[in-house]
Amino acid sequence: MSNFNETLYRYIEYTEKELKNFNNYSHENRPQVKLIDAMNYSLRAGGKRLRPALVYAFCEALGGEMEKAAAPACAIEMLHTFSLIHDDLPAMDNDDFRRGKPSCHKAFGEAMAILAGDALAVLPFEIIADTPHLTADQKVLIISVLANSVGRDGMIGGQVIDLENENSDCVDEDNLRNLYRCKTGQLIAVSCVMGAICADAENETIRAAAEYGLRLGFAFQIIDDILDVTGTTEELGKPAGSDVKSNKNTYVSLFGIEKAQLAADRATSEALEWLDAIPNNEFLVELTENLLKRKN
Numbered sequence: 001m002s003n004f005n006e007t008l009y010r011y012i013e014y015t016e017k018e019l020k021n022f023n024n025y026s027h028e029n030r031p032q033v034k035l036i037d038a039m040n041y042s043l044r045a046g047g048k049r050l051r052p053a054l055v056y057a058f059c060e061a062l063g064g065e066m067e068k069a070a071a072p073a074c075a076i077e078m079l080h081t082f083s084l085i086h087d088d089l090p091a092m093d094n095d096d097f098r099r100g101k102p103s104c105h106k107a108f109g110e111a112m113a114i115l116a117g118d119a120l121a122v123l124p125f126e127i128i129a130d131t132p133h134l135t136a137d138q139k140v141l142i143i144s145v146l147a148n149s150v151g152r153d154g155m156i157g158g159q160v161i162d163l164e165n166e167n168s169d170c171v172d173e174d175n176l177r178n179l180y181r182c183k184t185g186q187l188i189a190v191s192c193v194m195g196a197i198c199a200d201a202e203n204e205t206i207r208a209a210a211e212y213g214l215r216l217g218f219a220f221q222i223i224d225d226i227l228d229v230t231g232t233t234e235e236l237g238k239p240a241g242s243d244v245k246s247n248k249n250t251y252v253s254l255f256g257i258e259k260a261q262l263a264a265d266r267a268t269s270e271a272l273e274w275l276d277a278i279p280n281n282e283f284l285v286e287l288t289e290n291l292l293k294r295k296n
Contacts, residue, residue, distance in 0.1 A: 003282075003283075003288045004263045004282075004287070004290075007057075007283050008014075008053060008150060008283075008287070011049065011052060011053040011056045011057070012049045012052075012053070012223065014066065014073075015049050015052040015053075015056075015073055015074065015077060016044070016049075016057075016071045018071075018073070018074050018182070019043060019044065019074050019077065019078075021125050022071075022074050022078075023036065023039055023040060023043065023078075023123065024036075031112045032046075034108070034112060035112065035115055035116060036121060037108070038104055038108040038112050038113065038115070038116035039116045039119055039120055039266055041104060041107055041108065042081050042098070042104045042116065043077070043078065043081050044103055045098065045099045046099050046100075046187035047099055049077065049189060050188070050191075050252055050291075051073075051077060051188060051191040052073035052074065052076060052077050052191070053074040053081055054120070054188065054191040054192050054195060054213070054284075055069045055072050055073040055076060055191050055192075055194050055195040055198070056069050056073055056195065056286075057195065057283050057284050058179070058191075058192050058194075058195025058196050058198075058199070058209055058278070058284070059195040059196070059198040059199045060195075060199075060280070061199075061278055061279060061280040061281055061283070061284065062195070062196055062199035062200075062201045062205065062278070062279070062280075063196075063199055064195070064198045064199030064200070067133050068133045068134060068198045068199075069135070069194070069195055069198045070131070070133065071127045071128050071130075071131035071134070072081075072128060072142055072146070072194040072195070072198060073194075073195075074124070074127060074193075075123075075124030075127055075128055075146065076124070076127070076146070076187065076190065076191050076194070078120045078121075078123055078124045079120065079121060079124050079146070079150055079155075079187065080187060081120050082117045082118075082120035082121040083117075083155055083159075084098055084185075085103075085104045085105075085113055085114075085116055085117035085120070086113075086114070086117045087159070088103040088104065089105055089110065089113060089114065089135065090103060090105070092159070092163070093242065093244060098258075104116055104117075107151050108179070118120040121150070123148070124146070125143055125146070125193055128146070129143070129171075129199065133276065134198065138197055138198065138200075141197055142194050142198075145190050145194065145197075146190055146194065147189075148186075149186040149187055149189065149190035150186075150187070153182070153186075154182055154186035154187070154188055154190075155182065155184075155187055156185055157182045158179055158180075158181070158182030158183025158186070159183055160183070161175070161178065161179045161182060161183070162179055162183060162240070162248065164247055165179065165248065165249045167247045168245050168249065171249040171254065172254075173254070173255075174256065175249075176249070176250070176251060177218070178215065180218050180221040180222070181214060181217070181218065183221070184217045184218070184220060184221040184224075185213065185214040185215075185216075185217030185218055185221070186214075186217070187217070188213045188214075188217035188220065189209075189210045189211075189212075189213030189214045189216075189217060190210075190212065190213070191213065192212055192213035193206055193209050193210050193213065194264055195209070199214075199216075200253070200284055204277070205277060205278070208274050208275075208277035208278060209278070211274045212271050212274035212275055212278070212284075213271075215267045215268070215270045215271035215274065216267075216268070216271045216288060216291070218263075218264075219264040219265075219267035219268045219271065219291070219292060220291055221251075221261075222251045222260050222261075222263055222264040222267070223264050223291070223292065223294060225249075225250040225251045225253075225260060225296070226252055226257055226260055226261060226264075227294075227296065228242060228250070228252070229252050229257065230257070231296065251263060264292060265292070268288060268289070268291075268292045271288055272285060272288055272289075275288070
């Protein structure tokens with residue numbers, strides 16, 4: 001466990017340092033200081049930094065150097081943060097707290113929160129294009145898979161399905177699996193894929209990284225569903241019971257906590273099987289198991 005904690009801490013610390021470098025103040029952006037403050041308010045509010053950790057872990061496991069993965073790792077955290085800012089808006093989930101702090105729209109106003117989210121959706125592609133640590137071919141491939149994971153067929157498409165599912169009595173397990181794959185699984189899977197690309201992995205290895213990530217994302221979202229029912233606001237850093245309040249259809253609301261937990265267990269086991277194709281996977285195995293047992 002000590003090696004695991006040391007590695008995770010190293011990934012988190014490196015992410016925090018690089019995030020500051022990628023979104024800081026300059027003479028040129030001085031008129032946009034309030035926008036930068038709003039971006040950093042949410043970007044630096046904490047969180048697990050799971051997605052950057054996966055980028056670094058896959059890169060290093062496959063023989064790549066950490067600095068090669070810095071831009072993609074920070075890019076995925078920016079895109080994840082953009083999604084949280086917009087999810088919290090009154091037009092979406094209307095949540096007043098995130099990570100134990102007032103949501104971005106509560107701290108900076110709704111208009112500035114929308115713009116901060118927009119900026120965090122665009123900046124990632126700039127920092128990937130500009131990094132000196134990746135080849136042109138790596139950059140193009142990373143930008144392609146990242147854009148796909150965020151857009152119509154990925155996270156944003158998943159948010160559309162989530163909104164349409166509210167108050168619906170036609171939601172079944174296939175619908176939820178598609179929702180979770182798009183809204184949560186795609187960003188987690190692309191984190192793994194980008195790490196593999198940074199290490200110049202073969203196509204079969206990249207595919208294994210993607211399959212692992214999709215299953216990890218599915219389990220991760222189900223555990224989120226369970227914690228929304230069983231956790232407290234203090235533990236979660238956001239209002240507990242928000243799914244029920246928003247009339248969301250989740251694995252728990254459709255099948256109950258016990259069946260939801262079994263589904264998360266199965267998905268985690270499948271994820272671990274795909275990790276067999278990844279060398280030096282000890283950190284990733286422990287991370288996968290810990291996420292299944294997490295309390296927030």
